[in-house]
Amino acid sequence: MSDKDHLTLNIDGQKITAKRGQTLMQACDAAGVYIPRLCDSEGLEPQGSCRVCSVKLNGRVVAACTQPVVANAHIESETEEINRYRKDLVSMLFHEGNHLCPICEASGRCELQAMAYRLGISQAAPHPYLEPVRPVDASHPDIALDNNRCILCGRCIRASRDVDGKHVFEYIGRGIHKRIGVNADCLAETDASIDDHAMSLEVCPVGCIIRKREGFFAPVGERLYDTEVIGRDIETQQPHHHSLHKIEVKQIDPADFPPFNKDDNGDTV
Amino acid sequence: MSKRKVRIATTSLAGCFGCHMSLLDIDERIVDLMAIAEFDRSPLNDKKTFTRRCDIGLVEGGCCNEDNVHVLKEFRKNCDVLVAVGQCAIMGGLPVMRNAIMHSEDPLRECLDEAYTTSKVLNPSKQIPNDPALPLILDKVYTCAQVVKIDYQIPGCPPSGDTLWAALTALIKNEEPTLDYALIKFD
Secondary structure: OOOEEEEEEEOEEEEEEEEOOOHHHHHHHHHHOOOOOOOOOOOOOOOOOOOEEEEEEOEEEEOOOOEEEOOOOOOOOOHHHHHHHHHHHHHHHHHHHOOOOOOOOOOOHHHHHHHHHHHOOOOOOOOOOOOOOOOOOOOOOEEEEEHOOOOOOHHHHHHHHHHHOOOOEEEOHHHHHHOOOOOOHHHHHOOOOOOOOHOOOOOOOOOOOOOOOOOOOOOOOOOOOOOOOOOOHHHOOOOOOOOOOOOOOOOHHHHHOOOOEOOOOOOOO | OOOOEEEEEEEEEEOOOOOHHHHHOOOOHHHHHHEEEEEOOOOOOOOOOOOEEEEEEEOOOEEEEHHHHHHHHHHHEEEEEEEEEOHHHHOOOHHHHHHHHHOOHHHHHHHHHHHOOOOOOOOOOOOOOOOOOOEEEEEEEEOOOOOOOOOEEOOOOOOHHHHHHHHHHHOOOOOOOOHHHOOOOOO
């Protein structure tokens, strides 16, 4: 099918239909073909900075999240070469920040970790751990920022700017010193709120934006990526097995539990 | 030629012994393992020194004191294949959190003060342990790969019994220890 508004794409030998004006990523998502990504998130303007969504379009490597669909597109995505690029990119992110999964409350729902699992990263990369020592900003009553876990995806910047209209976050510095800054001396002095889209669990792919008093809400085994591969929801067009959101747990009422030294009649035993 | 048993050595450095516990989670497969392998230096049989050269060395934990470094170098010297087991050995794990002490000219001193001098934990003498028998603590926690050459790593905190079994059997068969999706966990 190739009328005025539609194009046919060939991705890894599979033919899919795309609308003109879509990006490669949008067309593939709609057709149930998952392209790994970290900096792209549904509802935010694509930025093309993490390059994990790199694919080969007619022999040239492009970022699928920013590349518009073109006619006669021949796309290579799940090839050994492209997946090697992706593995290298994700490995380097692990070495650039402090990604200590055993102590991180995002573990199990972390997109960086899930991407490493999907790409099969189990052996050491030949890079040193940079072990950054960036200050943690816990000034806000409801939110803490641990920049040491940041992968500079910029999703919080775009969510705050485009969805919340607040500009709480922005990039500061250049090169290896680039990091996320807030629009004041500390987060408490900005107009950031726990209800902002930028602070929701969908936005930060790692454990950098921490919602206070919500950590470890899902037990091991019931976390988002415990039972499913990242991207399964797109590949099968089915919702996630587990929710990303906190499930309200019924508060224990002490009245339901009589003191141990009382019997059923309330008499001391 | 009679095939000799594969010799395995294990140790726990700056770790919690969780990875060793996990090795015991291979359950009855340990009978199959003992048919083809034997343990040399290991806390599992309480052998404190190497009796001979080993084929596979499994190291749990990173290096936080000089004894850890000494033991790790011993393992490198005496093992053909050295494997970092678990997140502590691979990237420092929980002990490496002290590397992130900030805003301090002397992070190690601040760490010890917090633990022994200024903390509310009962320590009437307020003394930092300094017995000559204690190994000196390092300036920061080092991963195994920062100290010696590591051949393979088995991720997990701890790696499950199945993960260790898959990696160990591959190593015994002289194959690359590739792990299936379900066996790769970083926590």
